[in-house]
Amino acid sequence: MGLEEYREIIHRCFRCGYCKLTSDYNWRGFNCPEYNRFKVESYSPGGMLWLSYAAFVTGELKPDQHLSEIIYSCSMCGNCSAQCRFKFGTMVTEMLRRTREEIVENHPELIPSIVKRFFQNVFKYGNPYGSVEENENLKSEIPLFNEQEYLLFISPLSFFDPLVTESALSLIRLFKKLNISFGTPGYEEICDGNEILMLGEKYLFKEIKKRNIEFMHSKGVKKIVTYSPHTYNAMKNYYKLEGIEVLHYTQLLAEKVKKIRIKERFDKKITYHDPCFLGRYNGIYEEPRKILRYVAEENFVEMPRNRENSFCCGGGGGNFYTDFVGGGKDSPPRVRIREALSTGAEVVAVACPICKMMLTSGVKDEAADLNVLDISEILLPLL
Amino acid sequence: MEAIDRLKEIVGKDFVFTSPEETLLYGRDGGSTPPRRVDAVVIPGSVEEVQEIVKFASKNNIPVTPAGAGLTLNGLTIPLHGGIVVDMRRMNRILEVNRLSRYVVLEAGVTQGFLLSYLKENHPDLMHSIPEAPPTATVVGNLLIKGHGTQAFYGENSDMINGLEVVLPTGELLYTGSLSVSKYWFTKGPLPDLTGLFISWFGTTGIVTKASLRLFPRPAYRDSVMFMMDQPEYIPELIYEITATRLFDNIGMLGQDLPEYLKGHQFVGAMISGNYEEEIKLKKEIISRVAEKFGGKVLLIPEIPDSIKKRFMEEPPFAAVAADFRKGGGFQYCGAMIPLEKVPEAWRKGEEIAHKYGFYFSCANQVLAFGHEVMFGFNYSFNRADPEEVERVGEAMKETNDLVLSLEGIPWKADFYAQQRILAKMFPETYRLIQKIRKTLDPAGIMNPGNWEKEE
Ligand SMILES: Cc1cc2nc3c(=O)[nH]c(=O)nc-3n(C[C@H](O)[C@H](O)[C@H](O)COP(=O)(O)OP(=O)(O)OC[C@H]3O[C@@H](n4cnc5c(N)ncnc54)[C@H](O)[C@@H]3O)c2cc1C
Ligand code: SF4
Numbered sequence: 001m002g003l004e005e006y007r008e009i010i011h012r013c014f015r016c017g018y019c020k021l022t023s024d025y026n027w028r029g030f031n032c033p034e035y036n037r038f039k040v041e042s043y044s045p046g047g048m049l050w051l052s053y054a055a056f057v058t059g060e061l062k063p064d065q066h067l068s069e070i071i072y073s074c075s076m077c078g079n080c081s082a083q084c085r086f087k088f089g090t091m092v093t094e095m096l097r098r099t100r101e102e103i104v105e106n107h108p109e110l111i112p113s114i115v116k117r118f119f120q121n122v123f124k125y126g127n128p129y130g131s132v133e134e135n136e137n138l139k140s141e142i143p144l145f146n147e148q149e150y151l152l153f154i155s156p157l158s159f160f161d162p163l164v165t166e167s168a169l170s171l172i173r174l175f176k177k178l179n180i181s182f183g184t185p186g187y188e189e190i191c192d193g194n195e196i197l198m199l200g201e202k203y204l205f206k207e208i209k210k211r212n213i214e215f216m217h218s219k220g221v222k223k224i225v226t227y228s229p230h231t232y233n234a235m236k237n238y239y240k241l242e243g244i245e246v247l248h249y250t251q252l253l254a255e256k257v258k259k260i261r262i263k264e265r266f267d268k269k270i271t272y273h274d275p276c277f278l279g280r281y282n283g284i285y286e287e288p289r290k291i292l293r294y295v296a297e298e299n300f301v302e303m304p305r306n307r308e309n310s311f312c313c314g315g316g317g318g319n320f321y322t323d324f325v326g327g328g329k330d331s332p333p334r335v336r337i338r339e340a341l342s343t344g345a346e347v348v349a350v351a352c353p354i355c356k357m358m359l360t361s362g363v364k365d366e367a368a369d370l371n372v373l374d375i376s377e378i379l380l381p382l383l
Numbered sequence: 384m385e386a387i388d389r390l391k392e393i394v395g396k397d398f399v400f401t402s403p404e405e406t407l408l409y410g411r412d413g414g415s416t417p418p419r420r421v422d423a424v425v426i427p428g429s430v431e432e433v434q435e436i437v438k439f440a441s442k443n444n445i446p447v448t449p450a451g452a453g454l455t456l457n458g459l460t461i462p463l464h465g466g467i468v469v470d471m472r473r474m475n476r477i478l479e480v481n482r483l484s485r486y487v488v489l490e491a492g493v494t495q496g497f498l499l500s501y502l503k504e505n506h507p508d509l510m511h512s513i514p515e516a517p518p519t520a521t522v523v524g525n526l527l528i529k530g531h532g533t534q535a536f537y538g539e540n541s542d543m544i545n546g547l548e549v550v551l552p553t554g555e556l557l558y559t560g561s562l563s564v565s566k567y568w569f570t571k572g573p574l575p576d577l578t579g580l581f582i583s584w585f586g587t588t589g590i591v592t593k594a595s596l597r598l599f600p601r602p603a604y605r606d607s608v609m610f611m612m613d614q615p616e617y618i619p620e621l622i623y624e625i626t627a628t629r630l631f632d633n634i635g636m637l638g639q640d641l642p643e644y645l646k647g648h649q650f651v652g653a654m655i656s657g658n659y660e661e662e663i664k665l666k667k668e669i670i671s672r673v674a675e676k677f678g679g680k681v682l683l684i685p686e687i688p689d690s691i692k693k694r695f696m697e698e699p700p701f702a703a704v705a706a707d708f709r710k711g712g713g714f715q716y717c718g719a720m721i722p723l724e725k726v727p728e729a730w731r732k733g734e735e736i737a738h739k740y741g742f743y744f745s746c747a748n749q750v751l752a753f754g755h756e757v758m759f760g761f762n763y764s765f766n767r768a769d770p771e772e773v774e775r776v777g778e779a780m781k782e783t784n785d786l787v788l789s790l791e792g793i794p795w796k797a798d799f800y801a802q803q804r805i806l807a808k809m810f811p812e813t814y815r816l817i818q819k820i821r822k823t824l825d826p827a828g829i830m831n832p833g834n835w836e837k838e839e
């Protein structure tokens with residue numbers, strides 16, 4: 001399939017560049033994290049559509065590894081689709097994703113080696129990093145699913161990255177404190193497939209989806225709650241789960257928040273970074289804010305670019321792993337951390353493991369006096 | 384290769400691009416200009432880097448084409464003889480806003496959208512004259528082509544320049560306007576006017592790195608009055624009468640074959656603004672009365688549909704929508720500066736040309752100042768996936784440019800063909816002086832060569 005469905009559409013891009021901006025043309029910078037980092041047209045949404053057209057439709061451009069790396073630098077943040085003013089605008093990000101499918105299906109020799117490794121590891125181990133070494137800390141606290149109300153997916157990233165382990169643990173502890181009836185797949189949890197899909201490997205995605213659905217059915221799951229918005233996106237929009245409700249944990253907490261008794265208010269100035277797969281992809285903007293406003297009241301401040309106009313952390317579309325966007329002053333997490341600092345915030349709240357990893361690296365590179373905390377990490381100590 | 388290494392030394396390795404997938408897009412634009420070769424794209428981050436680039440290019444006879452967003456649609460940032468395209472958009476700081484003297488100093492890469500949002504947030508009582516170009520167009524790119532915008536009442540946007548900072552083709556830095564004498568960059572100055580050396584020269588005389596631009600009070604309310612007729616012959620007198628009220632900000636004209644019910648009609652919209660609702664009401668009433676002078680031939684549209692209103696009033700309006708009329712991503716227009724009295728003929732003959740080449744007629748025109756000139760835009764939307772159609776647009780554009788010259792008008796942001804036709808008609812001493820100036824400023828002939836010179 002690849003680009004097939006879009007052959008009659010992709011050339012309609014005019015390269016006017018609305019897709020690089022926010023809806024209010026916010027002067028703080030281009031809102032396509034990729035273009036903002038590289039500053040050259042090829043790395044812009046319209047630029048990539050034109051390249052894709054020249055390489056895979058008309059054949060004017062010989063596709064090579066470098067073209068492939070350009071196409072894989074996109075973090076699939078969805079800003080371009082949200083901002084393109086044309087009737088086909090909603091398809092822009094999807095056309096970029098399909099270009100990756102085109103590469104995977106019809107030009108496999110152009111798949112960058114690190115993307116191949118991602119696919120191979122997910123196929124073999126169920127996650128992009130390889131074989132899992134059990135973390136005693138985590139293991140001792142993870143309740144396994146056994147007919148509880150919710151099946152909680154904590155993302156296999158929790159098995160590998162200490163930052164994510166920390167926030168997954170705090171989510172588990174928070175759920176326990178709130179008497180939420182839940183269990184997890186434990187170390188049987190495999191990747192949700194969202195990044196596999198975004199990287200253009202739809203057959204592997206199908207396989208992952210099948211394995212996950214079989215697990216759900218074997219356990220008689222009725223309700224799912226996810227830590228990662230990426231998991232939420234895949235399961236909510238692509239798994240076609242019948243009779244199984246899918247929630248992101250912020251939705252569940254927002255429902256309960258008014259009943260949660262907290263010992264004290266959060267006393268630091270705090271802002272919130274919208275994860276693309278929660279916000280732009282799924283329209284979940286208010287639930288995380290409801291929680292943060294409840295705990296921080298007037299200490300909660302918005303970043304200039306928020307909700308639909310949020311600036312991506314740069315980690316989506318597999319980039320937290322492949323790192324085609326690279327570092328430097330204009331790397332997405334550094335840009336976002338500078339924006340957070342401009343609000344006077346001392347804490348950036350996140351609701352996504354990938355955002356946490358990316359923004360924490362941004363804090364380090366900016367040598368900023370700022371903490372990146374998951375919403376669960378903010379809430380837990382207040383109970 | 385040595386040249387590329389040197390460029391990397393100047394701007395850093397991350398900002399020199401030479402691979403086909405990185406240069407391809409700088410060799411083509413949204414219009415019908417056939418793709419041309421670009422050898423390298425260089426993205427400087429400072430004035431010093433721009434100076435080093437041109438010094439190096441000048442020493443080695445490498446053509447240099449400065450570019451903003453490349454949105455003129457007439458191939459003006461596509462080099463005619465290869466070489467380096469200098470993309471200015473990394474230099475994108477807004478450096479100063481002087482509230483009382485109402486001006487902004489900005490770098491060449493600042494976009495229309497960023498200036499608009501910066502002013503709304505930090506100086507909500509100030510605005511610039513906003514063109515209909517997409518918000519990604521650079522402010523400086525627009526100034527340098529004699530652009531025009533929402534404040535056309537005050538003239539062209541290039542009339543609003545207080546001065547420029549320019550890297551000359553030999554690498555020296557120049558200031559035009561009051562900054563050459565004073566700390567305040569508030570006027571072109573009672574000085575020999577050097578700013579004109581860079582306007583409509585299409586980057587052949589230097590690379591502009593900063594500009595000081597006049598700002599205007601942002602009104603609390605905006606509205607519009609719209610007239611309709613079915614003979615363009617009424618337009619010149621109508622414009623004369625509307626401008627005589629002195630109550631408008633900006634006057635636009637529209638005509639198009641589609642949708643069918645618009646075909647054969649001409650629409651004239653006067654944009655008004657004010658700080659009080661009563662003021663708007665009164666202005667609307669007075670301008671509306673103009674229709675009475677035309678014995679029923681010019682109708683006032685009492686309730687303007689919201690979609691049309693948005694088309695005129697949004698900042699900037701989504702004019703790029705024309706690129707999808709043929710579901711094809713292609714759009715080009717022959718914008719032409721013509722005398723007001725030539726509007727009816729331009730309208731009728733423009734229709735003939737569009738139909739002759741198998742296109743729907745569409746025009747979007749703007750009155751500049753008090754009708755002192757009219758930018759007549761003959762629009763062509765096309766399917767860029769259809770090579771035959773792209774070629775047809777090219778031919779239609781040529782014939783339209785010829786029409787403009789035959790009407791004693793002058794093609795605006797002239798493409799290569801139009802430049803050749805203009806130069807062929809130009810008074811010989813004027814042409815000779817242009818070449819002398821270029822030779823003096825750019826002895827190596829590196830700046831956007833082929834533009835504004837007769838083809839051998
Ligand atoms: C849909 C649409 C609607 C438009 N409507 C309008 C309108 O209402 N009013 C209007 O005025 N224009 C309009 N335009 C035309 C044009 O796009 C704009 O004027 C735009 O502002 C040009 O800016 P740019 O950054 O794209 O310039 P570019 O196309 O990049 O450059 C324009 C010219 O200036 C030169 N140049 C650019 N930067 C420099 C520099 N720093 N130093 C020296 N030379 C330089 C280039 O070589 C080129 O010759 C429209 C365009 C489109 C696509
Ligand atoms: S994707 Fe849409 S907004 Fe972006 S350049 Fe293309 S047409 Fe313009």
Ligand code: SF4
Binds near residue numbers: 031044045073075080
């Ligand atoms: S999805 Fe995001 S990163 Fe990718 S091209 Fe669109 S705006 Fe840029």
